[in-house]
Amino acid sequence: MAGLKIESVTKTFGSMNALSDVSLEVKNGEFVAVLGPSGCGKTTLLRAIAGFEKVSDGEIRVDEVVVSSRSVNVPPEKRKVGIVFQNYALWPHMSVAENVGYSLKVAKVAKATREKRVEDALALVDLTGLGDRRPSNLSGGQRQRVALARCLVSTPSLVLFDEPLANLDVHLRASMEEEFADFHKRTKTTIVYITHDQAEAMALADRIAVMDHGKLIQFATPRELYQEPRSDMVAAFIAQGMVLPAKLMSVPENGQCKVQLLGQDAVFRCASDQATVSEAKVCIRSSDIEIVDKDGIPVAIKRVIYRGGGARVEAYPVARPDLQLTFDIPDPVTLLEGDTANIRICSGWVIPQGDPQ
Incomplete structure (x- = not known):
């Protein structure tokens, strides 16, 4: 799986800097959470990595390939970056297997190859045997795993999670945290995980990037953030x-x-x-x-x-x-x-x- 390198990225909307000179590097196979209060810039950062927003300055590299800069803007579908959204975005009229394999069908992948890749993706998220079901017949946690399988079926170099547990109840969130942690342990996928939930970030991430007002304030392990905050903002924000x-x-x-x-x-x-x-x-x-x-x-x-x-x-x-x-x-x-x-x-x-x- 690929690493991610963000160098001096700025994103401006009119006179406002949604991102200001953000730099961080995610190692191959690392699980990084981006954490911060509402309006801190974490969603804009995710959209810039995915290719939904063009950066105003700076550079983004995925597996050493420049995908965003002032002069380069690789389209989202060509970045080999997968995204798991918080609202699942599953088609209710399609089966689980059809949802997972839709992008392969659009890409005209041969049926036999498509079915094998769908089967493998469902196995990765522990949904083997549920391909014929409709999303309405699944639990919230299972629907989230279908969304993850749909992302993985295209073999992305990097997986982005956009607050994937925000719509789940507290008990299901705890269960899905365990599943995400187990998935990362098994696959060693490079993950960037956007969240506003500190407990979630602390439980899952190898390192956490804390953002505020479009700036990266501190990038460190959960233990370092808690025990050795490097600014007033991080000290007050982490664990109150x-x-x-x-x-x-x-x-x-x-x-x-x-x-x-x-x-x-x-x-x-x-x-x-x-x-x-x-x-x-x-x-x-x-x-x-x-x-x-x-x-x-x-x-x-x-x-x-x-x-x-x-x-x-x-x-x-x-x-x-x-x-x-x-x-x-x-x-x-x-x-x-x-x-x-x-x-x-x-x-x-x-x-x-x-x-x-």
Whole structure:
């Protein structure tokens, strides 16, 4: 399967840059998720890779072949790029096999060859024996697999997924995540997976490209994004991290820096190239906060949300009511709205200064 290389791609609509100088490289056989809030540019990026949008600047290569640039725009049908859409787009009057083999029929592939390739594609997605059924007689998950088989039957070099689980219920989504992961493990297909769902991206992808306002903010493994975000946006976006102001009290040493946060001294993880600045920002997670009896940071409780077995607490530091903190406490839950408590921030990450990528 082919790799994908995107170099300095910009896509402009009128005066707006939907994509701004985006560069990333997907390795052969890699599963990459493109993640970001609505309007971040991820769908435009998918359409540019597929050939539905012509890039304004930069270059896109599939298997080292230029398919998009200012002077080159290979048509979608000649890019050997397959797409799996979120709405399946199956023809209800055709059988499963007819849906899967339609593109081969249009291409006038011989019937015997066509039937063999359809059979092989259905086997890849565990739908052997269901070729005679109509889409209406399949479950949502099975229809999604038919859409995937239809994509694979044309032997694409690269497969794009456009939020394929967005229309499924939560239980079916979990099941399909397992199936996509198993499919990738078996076939080693190069995949670019567009999604707004963080849990989905974390569960499936080898690496995740986080986008915002048309720019690539960080491209890293799920663990790196969670533990070592390189910008305020990534820190706050991934798993609802809390970004807080702090003072950097020491230079990096063995991957750690001394910081002063909300009047308390602490030792946080930091990058080896962390700049020596007095004013810094840190990312903490709910799991980094614990309640203490004394000598902690005083907080006022805004809201307590019971979640079975414990509660999610929303609070703010008494000295900084403009900041919001969230943390979890186990049963028995005794805190109430309007109470005060003392907390300790056990761990955190100093967000690097400078280039977020």
